[in-house]
Amino acid sequence: MKHLFTLLFLSTLCFTSCKENVTTPEPVANKRGIITQNAMVVSARKEASQIGSDILKMGGNAFDAMMATEMALAVTYPYAGNLGGGGFLVYRLADGTKGALDYREKAPLAATKNMYLDEDGEVIKNKSTIGSMAVGIPGTIAGIFEAQKRFGKLEVATILKPVIELAKNGYHITEKQEKRIASYDSLFKAVNGKTILYNNSLKAGDKISNKELASTLQRISDYGRDEFYKGETAKKLVKYFQAKGSIITMEDLAKYEAKWRDPVSFQYDNLTVTSMSPPSSGGICLNQIMTMIEPFNLKEYGHNSLKTIQVMVEAEKRAYADRGYYLGDPDFVEIPLETLTSDVYLQERMQNFSFKSPTPIDSISHGKIEGYESDETTHYSIVDSFGNAIAVTTTINGGYGSLLYVDELGFFLNNEMDDFSSKPGTPNYYGLIGAEANSIAPEKRMLSSMTPTILEKDGEFYMTLGTPGGSTIITSVLQTILNVHEFELTMQEAVSAPRFHNQWLPDEIRMEPNSFDRKLVDDLTALGYHVNESRSPIIGIVNGILMLEDGTLEGGADHRGDDTAVGF
Ligand code: DON
Numbered sequence: 001m002k003h004l005f006t007l008l009f010l011s012t013l014c015f016t017s018c019k020e021n022v023t024t025p026e027p028v029a030n031k032r033g034i035i036t037q038n039a040m041v042v043s044a045r046k047e048a049s050q051i052g053s054d055i056l057k058m059g060g061n062a063f064d065a066m067m068a069t070e071m072a073l074a075v076t077y078p079y080a081g082n083l084g085g086g087g088f089l090v091y092r093l094a095d096g097t098k099g100a101l102d103y104r105e106k107a108p109l110a111a112t113k114n115m116y117l118d119e120d121g122e123v124i125k126n127k128s129t130i131g132s133m134a135v136g137i138p139g140t141i142a143g144i145f146e147a148q149k150r151f152g153k154l155e156v157a158t159i160l161k162p163v164i165e166l167a168k169n170g171y172h173i174t175e176k177q178e179k180r181i182a183s184y185d186s187l188f189k190a191v192n193g194k195t196i197l198y199n200n201s202l203k204a205g206d207k208i209s210n211k212e213l214a215s216t217l218q219r220i221s222d223y224g225r226d227e228f229y230k231g232e233t234a235k236k237l238v239k240y241f242q243a244k245g246s247i248i249t250m251e252d253l254a255k256y257e258a259k260w261r262d263p264v265s266f267q268y269d270n271l272t273v274t275s276m277s278p279p280s281s282g283g284i285c286l287n288q289i290m291t292m293i294e295p296f297n298l299k300e301y302g303h304n305s306l307k308t309i310q311v312m313v314e315a316e317k318r319a320y321a322d323r324g325y326y327l328g329d330p331d332f333v334e335i336p337l338e339t340l341t342s343d344v345y346l347q348e349r350m351q352n353f354s355f356k357s358p359t360p361i362d363s364i365s366h367g368k369i370e371g372y373e374s375d376e377t378t379h380y381s382i383v384d385s386f387g388n389a390i391a392v393t394t395t396i397n398g399g400y401g402s403l404l405y406v407d408e409l410g411f412f413l414n415n416e417m418d419d420f421s422s423k424p425g426t427p428n429y430y431g432l433i434g435a436e437a438n439s440i441a442p443e444k445r446m447l448s449s450m451t452p453t454i455l456e457k458d459g460e461f462y463m464t465l466g467t468p469g470g471s472t473i474i475t476s477v478l479q480t481i482l483n484v485h486e487f488e489l490t491m492q493e494a495v496s497a498p499r500f501h502n503q504w505l506p507d508e509i510r511m512e513p514n515s516f517d518r519k520l521v522d523d524l525t526a527l528g529y530h531v532n533e534s535r536s537p538i539i540g541i542v543n544g545i546l547m548l549e550d551g552t553l554e555g556g557a558d559h560r561g562d563d564t565a566v567g568f
Contacts, residue, residue, distance in 0.1 A: 033492030033555040040553045040567030042543040043380035048072035049566035062384040063151040067144040071163040076171045080378035084413040086139035087394030088276045090452040094387030098274045100263035103143025104445045105136030105416040110247040116422035123422050132246035134402040134415035142258040145225035160221040170209035174562045178204040191403040213410025229253045275453040278330045281323045282451030285474045288319040291346045303487040313502040318349045320504035325366030328437030329445040358528050361507045377468030381545045391452035391464040419446035430470035451477045465544030472501045476540030491546035491556035499539040508532040
């Protein structure tokens with residue numbers, strides 16, 4: 001009992017502190033990010049960006065570099081980089097073809113709608129976030145292999161070689177990493193029943209290697225994607241699952257497939273925005289919000305001005321209300337995509353907006369579509385020298401996922417099952433409310449907010465970007481796009497600028513602390529908005545690449561993390 005209490009206490013603590021255990025960075029003024037002539041990788045770790053860039057330099061393309069970068073993040077950034085999670089890829093090929101790959105985790109075959117509820121129908125605390133019942137079937141290895149097989153140029157063994165060496169030879173712990181690991185140390189011990197590789201003896205500057213992960217990657221390099229889903233790795237994983245009381249079986253792993261999807265694409269001024277479709281809510285919500293704000297002259301109102309924030313927040317409220325009701329896995333639920341993103345519907349949604357006061361949240365709910373025609377994560381962006389661009393967001397959900405660390409294989413397992421709606425109307429880890437569309441069913445994918453996005457300007461590649469941050473992902477991507485397009489910030493400034501967020505419920509504007517003008521905060525409060533600056537020190541860790549007018553690339557790497565742009 002005492003043990004459980006400690007766990008509950010620590011996990012509550014982590015929602016507020018471990019998740020993003022860094023201070024808000026100083027704004028960067030008039031600063032361009034790194035500029036390169038040909039190609040670039042921007043990711044959460046210098047080593048991962050470097051390996052990705054090296055693969056591009058040796059003639060690989062963005063999809064080869066994806067495999068290398070994603071696996072190098074699993075080595076150096078176990079907080080979110082993974083083999084035990086999933087993700088989404090949005091791409092634009094040099095010839096302008098666009099597409100998306102869904103390698104989101106799935107619910108196990110033995111999953112049931114009420115698996116996180118007790119006899120009284122109440123949500124059992126932590127069951128969907130910590131430990132073996134929180135784990136969805138991992139999709140990452142299927143995803144990187146599927147993308148590389150269709151579009152890549154190099155041999156898998158060539159791509160994975162430097163990553164395996166990195167895992168074997170080690171990399172240096174950063175200051176932020178030291179703090180993060182230390183704040184999770186007791187939780188790791190409590191959940192795993194022992195001290196794991198990542199523990200509070202690690203100090204910034206220490207070199208850490210992961211021999212078990214190196215062996216796992218070597219087997220995957222030798223035998224391909226099926227090694228993870230059907231081979232020795234699969235057997236070891238299922239043995240581990242059984243020991244921990246998980247319901248995931250060999251059949252679950254063997255049946256897993258990544259899926260190609262049509263991305264969401266829409267116009268905003270002279271931009272074509274292409275982003276992730278369901279089972280992510282990212283693309284649809286971004287589409288809804290940008291369509292709702294397009295009639296307003298944000299440029300004239302000014303960057304982070306009272307009026308700009310009001311318009312954005314009110315559009316966000318309405319989009320998140322729709323998200324909670326209509327969105328889920330498109331293989332299981334019918335989503336009225338056309339209506340939800342139509343101009344007529346969205347103009348109607350904004351009709352009761354006024355600059356005089358906030359629209360009350362209970363008067364919003366989800367829109368009525370009858371009457372209209374016919375419904376801890378990390379991001380990296382890559383542009384290669386062939387002209388292909390990709391945006392990839394990958395996750396194990398919370399920081400270090402379910403906190404379960406598979407010693408023998410060298411990686412953490414996700415807690416993505418929490419992205420389902422365990423009970424209609426009850427908020428999840430990110431405070432998001434869900435409904436029937438996102439209820440649990442065997443083999444269903446849980447709804448995501450991940451928003452890997454690619455922009456074209458007048459038909460040419462313009463920008464690739466994305467971010468972690470749970471429910472705040474969509475609004476962080478939105479602000480970064482507007483910072484460049486409407487407010488003419490550089491890519492680096494756009495990424496560094498202070499951020500705010502609204503998600504309909506709870507009824508508040510979340511703001512990065514001490515980053516916004518005091519008068520602005522007072523004015524919003526006077527109008528009736530509830531400003532909350534204490535929820536977390538940062539909102540999102542955005543990474544992006546912008547094509548400048550002279551054809552060079554500018555990297556925007558977020559200093560809220562250890563994120564770094566590398567290219568040539
Ligand atoms: O898919 C989603 O929306 C969440 N699992 C993402 C989690 C996340 O961004 C955590 N990072 N802070």
